[in-house]
Amino acid sequence: MENRYELNKNLAQMLKGGVIMDVTNAEQAKIAEAAGAVAVMALERVPADIRKEGGVARMSDPKMIREIQETVSIPVMAKVRIGHFVEAQILEAISVDYIDESEVLTPADDVNHINKDEFKIPFVCGARNLGEALRRIGEGASMIRTKGEAGTGNVVEAVRHMRTMLNDMRRVQAASAMELMTIAKEYGAPYDLIKYVHEHGKLPVVNFAAGGIATPADAALMMQLGVDGVFVGSGIFKSGDPVKRAKAIVEATTFYNDHVKLAKISEDLGEAMVGIEIDTLAPTELLASRGW
Amino acid sequence: MITVGVLAIQGAVAEHVAALNKIENVKGIEVKTLEEIEQIDGLILPGGESTAMGKILNYFQMLEPLAEKIKQGLPVWGTCAGMILLAKEIVGQDTTYFKAMDMIVKRNAYGSQLDSFQTTIELPEIAATPIPLIFIRAPYVESVTGDVTILAKVADKIVAAVQDNMLVTAFHPELTDDLSFHKYFCKKVSASKQVS
Numbered sequence: 001m002e003n004r005y006e007l008n009k010n011l012a013q014m015l016k017g018g019v020i021m022d023v024t025n026a027e028q029a030k031i032a033e034a035a036g037a038v039a040v041m042a043l044e045r046v047p048a049d050i051r052k053e054g055g056v057a058r059m060s061d062p063k064m065i066r067e068i069q070e071t072v073s074i075p076v077m078a079k080v081r082i083g084h085f086v087e088a089q090i091l092e093a094i095s096v097d098y099i100d101e102s103e104v105l106t107p108a109d110d111v112n113h114i115n116k117d118e119f120k121i122p123f124v125c126g127a128r129n130l131g132e133a134l135r136r137i138g139e140g141a142s143m144i145r146t147k148g149e150a151g152t153g154n155v156v157e158a159v160r161h162m163r164t165m166l167n168d169m170r171r172v173q174a175a176s177a178m179e180l181m182t183i184a185k186e187y188g189a190p191y192d193l194i195k196y197v198h199e200h201g202k203l204p205v206v207n208f209a210a211g212g213i214a215t216p217a218d219a220a221l222m223m224q225l226g227v228d229g230v231f232v233g234s235g236i237f238k239s240g241d242p243v244k245r246a247k248a249i250v251e252a253t254t255f256y257n258d259h260v261k262l263a264k265i266s267e268d269l270g271e272a273m274v275g276i277e278i279d280t281l282a283p284t285e286l287l288a289s290r291g292w
Numbered sequence: 293m294i295t296v297g298v299l300a301i302q303g304a305v306a307e308h309v310a311a312l313n314k315i316e317n318v319k320g321i322e323v324k325t326l327e328e329i330e331q332i333d334g335l336i337l338p339g340g341e342s343t344a345m346g347k348i349l350n351y352f353q354m355l356e357p358l359a360e361k362i363k364q365g366l367p368v369w370g371t372c373a374g375m376i377l378l379a380k381e382i383v384g385q386d387t388t389y390f391k392a393m394d395m396i397v398k399r400n401a402y403g404s405q406l407d408s409f410q411t412t413i414e415l416p417e418i419a420a421t422p423i424p425l426i427f428i429r430a431p432y433v434e435s436v437t438g439d440v441t442i443l444a445k446v447a448d449k450i451v452a453a454v455q456d457n458m459l460v461t462a463f464h465p466e467l468t469d470d471l472s473f474h475k476y477f478c479k480k481v482s483a484s485k486q487v488s
Contacts, residue, residue, distance in 0.1 A: 003410050006410075006426075007405075007408045007409070007410065007426070007428065008405070008408075010408070010426060010428050010464065010467050011405050011408065011428050011429065013303075013304045013307065013339075013467065014303055014304055014339050014340050014341070014372070014373075014428055014429075015303075015340070015341070016302065016303060016304065016305070016306075016340070017300070017301065017302035017303060017305065017340070018302045018303070018340065018341060018344055019344075033343060034347075035347065036343070036344045036347035036348055036351075037344065038302060038340065038341040038344045039341070073343060073385075073399055073400060074341050074343055074344070075341075075404075075405065075429065092406075095403070095404040095405075095406050096404070097404050097405040097429070098405065120406055121405065121406060122405060247347075247351065250344065250347065250348065251348065251351060251352075253302075254300075254301050254302060254324065254348050255324070
């Protein structure tokens with residue numbers, strides 16, 4: 001058991017440079033795998049639909065997840081509500097490869113997150129800044145992603161969260177040793193993890209981008225900002241031509257620095273998902289504010 | 293001085309590069325185009341998702357030219373997904389990639405992430421001390437033919453093998469501090485460079 005956490009961090013390392021796609025059934029999972037996704041995220045409704053239809057969003061039907069597991073050979077992830085440790089127990093029982101304790105679903109606990117250390121299965125969690133990322137890692141998350149603003153097709157929040165995290169890390173790195181405890185207090189982050197960032201200048205786990213990525217250029221933007229890979233939620237299956245777009249986003253994530261290739265990759269993809277201006281959302285509609 | 297490239301399509305690339313750069317007279321770099329691959333003495337195909345890497349190699353018409361380079365003798369080491377890319381046959385699927393090494397591999401052979409594990413092995417021909425082995429949703433080699441030499445077995449399954457210019461490991465030396473396999477591969481690369 002003692003090296004389980006290392007093995008779980010290691011799986012995230014294998015996903016680097018790749019795209020993890022939201023899928024709602026086995027057929028979409030097949031399309032994602034065929035396009036070159038490194039993993040799929042099984043969920044009942046993509047964030048854009050959760051946003052539109054409202055209501056409580058919960059863990060998916062285990063039967064649907066199992067069908068996806070039987071269909072694809074790449075890792076299968078699935079979401080649980082923040083703090084809903086029984087949903088996590090259920091997903092562990094059906095051996096999904098990664099659990100996303102996600103703000104996209106309706107939180108089950110408005111104070112606490114799951115104690116992820118208690119599980120053998122790895123967890124990925126969203127974060128808007130360094131403090132939030134380190135709190136989740138402190139609880140046992142072995143992978144972090146930006147929260148972005150899921151289901152909007154608008155990348156601005158993912159950019160903000162990544163830039164905030166980078167700025168926070170630069171500050172921690174540049175601080176003197178005697179300032180670290182006060183920074184830990186200010187960020188609400190475990191002191192030992194602040195020390196880790198001070199020494200290494202990065203998170204102790206892999207960090208992906210998520211929330212609002214809709215085009216190959218969005219994916220390459222996040223990669224150039226320094227994330228290790230990307231999650232694409234509604235961006236693919238809410239677009240005009242999911243097959244083409246999925247493939248294009250995969251290509252752009254690998255060749256994120258090759259401008260000529262990016263131009264070619266971005267050609268003729270059909271319609272992107274309709275985007276939402278973040279300012280038009282009421283504060284209660286912002287998913288990123290869920291999580292503590 | 294030798295230059296070893298790590299195929300940077302996707303996966304644990306930086307880890308391999310960092311390990312290579314700890315070895316004397318070895319320069320590790322990331323490579324993702326055929327032009328870059330022309331500049332190197334040896335190539336590592338890293339761990340990641342073989343389906344994703346295979347797709348992208350295919351999209352950018354890199355599969356065949358790379359397979360040809362390997363056939364011509366470019367020293368290559370496949371870890372995990374890289375091992376799958378090198379196999380002539382893959383259990384349960386028709387798609388193969390470089391079709392280079394005479395072996396049948398089984399993907400996700402141990403199960404899901406819950407079945408990922410760590411162990412150690414003694415391999416006197418590679419290192420004097422026991423080597424830590426990390427298996428992440430790992431494949432293994434089901435069987436070999438031709439002149440493939442089996443290097444290591446764990447619980448009776450083949451997890452490391454060599455054939456001519458090719459080395460494969462089902463596990464991930466790049467995730468440990470142990471440089472034994474990187475040194476072993478770099479020795480192969482140096483020897484090959486001296487011959488040519």
